[in-house]
Amino acid sequence: MSGEQSKLRVLAGGKSADAYDLSEQVGFILRKANQRHLSIFASRISDLTPPQFAALAKLYEVGATSQNQLGQLVAMDAATIKGVIDRLKARDLVVLEPHGRDRRRLVVSLSDDGKALIEALLPDALDVSEETLAPLTPRETATFLRLLTKLAEG
Amino acid sequence: MSGEQSKLRVLAGGKSADAYDLSEQVGFILRKANQRHLSIFASRISDLTPPQFAALAKLYEVGATSQNQLGQLVAMDAATIKGVIDRLKARDLVVLEPHGRDRRRLVVSLSDDGKALIEALLPDALDVSEETLAPLTPRETATFLRLLTKLAEG
DNA sequence: AGCGTATCATTCGTGTACAAACAAATTTGA
DNA sequence: TCAAATTTGTTTGTACACGAATGATACGCT
Known part of the structure; x- marks a missing residue:
């Protein structure tokens, strides 16, 4: 056998x-x-899921973008980012407008509420990273992040 | 501000x-x-999803166990492991039987097909791990796995 | 024996994730 | 310039993942 x-x-x-x-x-x-x-x-951060947070944080970082482009920036495919945006939109955390020249595009940007929320949550997000990495020493953390990035990017 | x-x-x-x-x-x-x-x-490995593979591999390793226990072994909660087992059962890769003494329990074990499948796929699974780690040198791989384990176990 | 608590499995609801198929609009290239 | 290829977004279907609620059973303790 x-x-x-x-x-x-x-x-x-x-x-x-x-x-x-x-x-x-x-x-x-x-x-x-x-x-x-x-x-x-x-x-x-009980207000948002990680993908929702990522989308808002990225919007805060880069300003208005098209839906698919935002998806690429936060590593989500078209179907996934759509669902995330839909839920953020339902809570009025983002605003959707048609693109001027390209009528296929949907421009996404932060609403005032969305901007306020993400600004309020950024410190908590740093705490999340810190607590996640807490089992490692600072030296190990640096090494780990370097190797993890290599792995993620192939 | x-x-x-x-x-x-x-x-x-x-x-x-x-x-x-x-x-x-x-x-x-x-x-x-x-x-x-x-x-x-x-x-x-197009035949199985990673959670399905994990469940079968664990069953192959430990033999028959209860559904929830298997869930713990592969780090899935009760609701998740149930779905996974349901789908494996639908393909007759696992067998479900009532537990003798404890009528709450559902004993899960590999069917002949399931055993054959997992045995055939084990080499491919090793290839998956290897390809995933390919961006790292052997030395980096050892370090990375050590730190990742520390992180995962908190 | 009986009662309260814990365990096991199931179900429901929400939220990713991705493949595949599709329509509409734009861009490219012959 | 006009058809073909590409891009953008949408929809459908399948599969995790987890919190919370539920019912049945088992167990510990008095």
Whole structure:
């Protein structure tokens, strides 16, 4: 049976290529790290979800943009950013206007409420990052962010 | 106004605590790293989603368990693992039986098909991890996994 | 024995995520 | 200039993910 074959291979090779341990796979740990971050985020910023926050923060950073473009800036595909914008719009945190020259485009920008909200939340967002990284020393944090960025950008 | 205060703080503190750059926040980069991994996973293992794979791999590792327990092992809450198991069950990759002594429990185990599938996919799963980590050197990979684990476990 | 509490599974509601198919508007290129 | 390719946004369908509520069962303690 494959169980015995597997044991043989484990004993033979140093790397034990066959010993698949789920809890050591990047994807699995990445998912758990994400879960922990989401939980910290939710405990500090209950008004918005992380994607909603990202969209508002980006709008605050770059000003008015088209919906799809905003999606690219916050790494969400067209279908996803649409849902996020819809929910922000329903709460009047963003304003949608038609683009002047290109009638396909929908220009998104912050409403006054949206601007006030994001300004109020920015300090909390920094706290979220800090608490998420709390298990690491400052030195480890720097290393981690560097490597994580490399990984994310392929 | 908070704009000017903010500038003062930026000039005062070395860390420029107020200059919020979304693309430098852990949560945002974590989400992008996860996206890249998901995309690699999907390109190599189209038969299963990562949560489905995790459930099968864990079942292969530990044998029969209750539904909720399996959820804990793969870091999914009761509602989430139920959906995952439902879909695996619909494809006859797992078998559900009532627990003997505890009538609340539902014992989940691999079907023959499920076992065959997971055995066939394990090498691909290792490839997924490898490709995900490809942007890092072996030394960086070791460091990264150590720090990521620390982060995930809080 | 009985009662309060904890556990297990299910359900509901909301919010990402992404693929695929589509319509409308714009841009490109022959 | 006009048809083809591309871009922008929308819709549909599937699959997590989690909080909260519910019902059934099991367990601990008196």
